[in-house]
Amino acid sequence: MILLAASTVLFMSGALGSILFQRAALKKIWALGSVLAGSLLGLIPAFQVLRNKITFAYSFKETLPGLKFQFGCDELSAFFLIPLLGLSAGIALYAFGYLKKEKHLLGSLACFPLLVAAMMGVLVAQDGFSFLIVWEIMSLTSFFLVTTEHGNREVRFSGWIYLVTTHCATLFLLVFFILLFKKTGSFAFQDFTLLSSKSYLTGFLFLAALIGFGTKAGIFPFHIWLPHAHPAAPSYISALMSGIMIKTGIYGILRAVTFLPPLPLWCIESLLVLGILSTVLGVLYALLQHDLKRLLAYHSIENIGIIIIGIGLGLLGRHTHNAAIEFLGFAGALFHILNHTIFKGLLFLGAGNIIQATHERRIDQLGGLLKFMPLTGITFIIASLAICGLPPFNGFISEWLIYMGLFDGVKDLPRGPFSFCIASLVGIAFAGGLAIACFTKVIGVVFLGLPRTKRELPLQEGSWLKRLPMIILAILCFVLGVMPQLVLPFILPTLPVLGLKVPASALNLPIQSLQTFSVTFMILIGIFILIALIYKALLLNKTKRLAPTWDCGLREPSARMQYTASSYAEPLSTFFYFLTGPTVHFQTLKGIFPKTTSFKTHVEDLAERNLWTPFVQKTVEIMSWVRKQQQNQIQNYLAYIFVTLILLLLWEVWVGI
Amino acid sequence: MLAGIQIIVLLTFSPLFVGIITKTKAFLVGKKGQPLLQPYYDLLKLFKKDVVYSTTSSPVLKIAPLVGFSTLLMSFLLFPLFGKAPLHFEGDIILFAYLLALGRFWALLAALDVGSSFAGMGASREATIGALSELAFFVGLGVLAYSSDSLSLDSIFLWKLGHSAWQPVFLLLFATFFLLLLTENSRMPIDDPNTHLELTMIHEAMILDYGGVELGFILYRSTLKLFLFMTFAVSLLWPTLLSFSLASLVFLFFKIAGVAVGVGIVESTLARIRLLKIPQFLIANFMLALLALLVALSTGGN
Secondary structure: OHHHHHHHHHHHHHHHHHHHOOOHHHHHHHHHHHHHHHHHHHHHHHHHHHHHOOOEEEEEEEEEOOEEEEEEEOHHHHHHHHHHHHHHHHHHHHHHHHOOOOHHHHHHOOHHHHHHHHHHHHHHEOEHHHHHHHHHHHHHHHHHHHOOOOOOHHHHHHHHHHHHHHHHHHHHHHHHHHHHHHHHOOOEHHHHOOOOOOHHHHHHHHHHHHHHHHHHHOOOOOOOOHHHHHHHOOHHHHHHHHHHHHHHHHHHHHHHHHHOOOOOHHHHHHHHHHHHHHHHHHHHHHHOOOEHHHHHHHHHHHHHHHHHHHHHHHHHHHHOOOHHHHHHHHHHHHHHHHHHHHHHHHHHHHHHHHHHHHOOOEHHHOOOHHHOOHHHHHHHHHHHHHHOOOOOOHHHHHHHHHHHHHHHHHHHOOHHHHHHHHHHHHHHHHHHHHHHHHHHHHHHHHHOOOOOOOOOOOOOOOOHHHHHHHHHHHHHHHHHHHOHHHHHHHHHHHHHHHOOOOOHHHHHHHHHHHHHHHHHHHHHHHHHHHHHHHHHHHHOOOOEEEEOOOOOOOOOOOHHHOOOHHHHHHHHHHHOHHHHOOEEEEOOOOOOOOOOOOEEEEOOOHHHHHHHHHHHHHHHHHHHHHHHOOOOOHHHHHHHHHHHHHHHHHHHHHOOO | OHHHHHHHHHHHHHHHHHHHHHHHHHHHOOOOOOOOOHHHHHHHHHHHOOEEEEOOOOOHHHHHHHHHHHHHHHHHHOOOOOOOOOOOOOOHHHHHHHHHHHHHHHHHHHHHHOOOHHHHHHHHHHHHHHHHHHHHHHHHHHHHHHHHOOOOHHHHHHOOOOOOOOOHHHHHHHHHHHHHHHHHOOOOOOOOOOOOOHHHOOHHHHOOOOOHHHHHHHHHHHHHHHHHHHHHHHHHHOOOOOOOOHHHHHHHHHHHHHHHHHHHHHHHHOOOOOHHHHHHHHHHHHHHHHHHHHHHHHHOOO
């Protein structure tokens, strides 16, 4: 606890120092140095909690009647602290290199340590009241980080969307915690367990939590801030937000599961349906994006969907008393949280390198970067393989656990849950296929082929400070894939907090399979090396020539003739026309000597186009009517207050929630 | 030991079945056709040739065929060709599916690596087809898991020995996986392996810039892949024999030769589907798999 408190103090003082000092170098050293030191310091207690299974808690004296600030760290908090602090430390290193020449990004730098501290606070808060406070600090600091480049109109707009959505979501959390307080008489998490299990109340509370936390996590259709905020933020902040901040939403849902009474089946089913929607639509919209960071943001939605499916599956297993499915669902979800932090962090850092070198986010303007930025390219390919769930990388293992649970569900569960398992199975498998299409598109268009526009060479990858965290993350992708059993000491202690009472015998089979993966992947790599050697042997004594790419006999091939990202995605986009509905800006050619024209398409996602835009329009209409009723007469306001109070009183007497 | 035999049998015999398909097609249109062993001659020639690389390309171009080849060998180790699979554990069907996906990932990258618009076009189509065929594939695997109560290829394909595999579920599954076989191996209603017009090609367009040893690996891989899918489909109706013997080898040989003739007949009698209709074909196959699922549910599995 002392170490955690110390690291919080470090973050705070770093923020303070970074505000007080004017010189750029000092600002950076205070902010980033404090994040680095604080994160490494905070990792120690997190590891200790998971290894020694000693949790700790501290509660302050009663500040207001009935209100105590309580903080503590149990296994669930510690499990989330590890990716949070690990990734923050890596990002702090990266930011040293990233911010070298970018003076204009320093303005909001003080919020970086504050954001890390706030996220840590979210994870260790043990009562609703302090949770809401740190949650709000987290939202605000990340808002300031998103709007770092507020000179840009688009960035301001994105920041605005983020601010509005995140506060609408907090409203639901407010309802959630206040209802719990009213029912149990306390804000402390451990007292929430006393809640009597009335199914409608549990369902209502769960829905509030799902919307509140789900918005932060980026569950479809509450995800709309994500594709706006990520491209707007500086890349290292996108890595932090996508890598770990959205996971605080998942943490919230898991935490709610720990103290809510057993959930009714329809809650679990709606969780699964939202998971499937997020997974499939997230990757489908990712496929159609032209902006690198927006594309990655949509992929976060897909991965959050996979995690949600895992959690839903675990709950389904609990509901049907199937210990194996419960274990596979929760373990897969937890493992995927860890994995997504690793590879999504890596992908955003890679995107940061690309954008810093080329000043270009539109993928259709890039090309051939692998030759100029080999490290970025190779780590990007590794992260892509991992995010597509391909062996032998870490993404495969977590998806495998979830698949195993789903297949078990298909085998063993009764008809109702069975159909949800089949639907999730199809959803994840289809999303896997689309993810492959999407990432081959990104790698092919950005890194392979020829540059599509002329650029000043040489393109720089930046200092070693930038490269080191990327190398570490890429190695982690591989190591956790080949030796998945390394993660078990983190996952297994966390499961009992989530209410898993799994007999050791039920775990044997999946754990053994995890160990066989080491052998299997070694064989795979062995075969690959053998084939490569045979290939080398076949190439001995052969002449190798270089020649231009086959172009059907065309005389002057140009780089602009390469397939673009949009054309690559066109068949899928056309087939899913009803979901994608691309907006086309095109003036048809007229006359014998037509003037120049342009062609532009872009895709707005379903939730934004058909759900939120009409919703916001309607709200604005109603509100403008409300505004007309304000005539600045004090009698009217008093009357409003009086009527509201009477209504609330009647509500309290009759309904009593 | 068994793994060794399995790999050797595989590497020696897989091109033969491509020969059988070509011979069947030639016979049906009244031609004499290529010699049965032509695929072997082609491979030998390619492995002897010098290599030419595109100036645009990166090492991805060279790595991709090797990854594709090794993932395919690996997926064969999970498959009970005759007797038990050399490598099997609970949940290996997922690994099996994802190994194939890994091969596809690299093939797509290699196509985009040369920067040719034809290769890009082929890759784009292949990515679409690949994503949509996952639907039928995974539902098919789900039905298999349900009706055999197992998640390992080994026990899925060995379980029915004492019983008849000729049940409605398996007939439907056979149909599903036969269509998947045609899809995944760029066979006739989807893609024409003999076409030479770049605009209409899918798989062939992706590998336009390959030659020599690398092309040899790619073609060898596609014969292996054909072999794998033919075995997969046919083993649904005629399960693998329990132990390795000469009899099981001969049995396997005849089973696959039968499917190869079937593929040849389908290819000579069907016209190619328009490219825009391919997704509909794949969705129809998905529906077929769902039908198999319903049938499996109503008959109650095992």
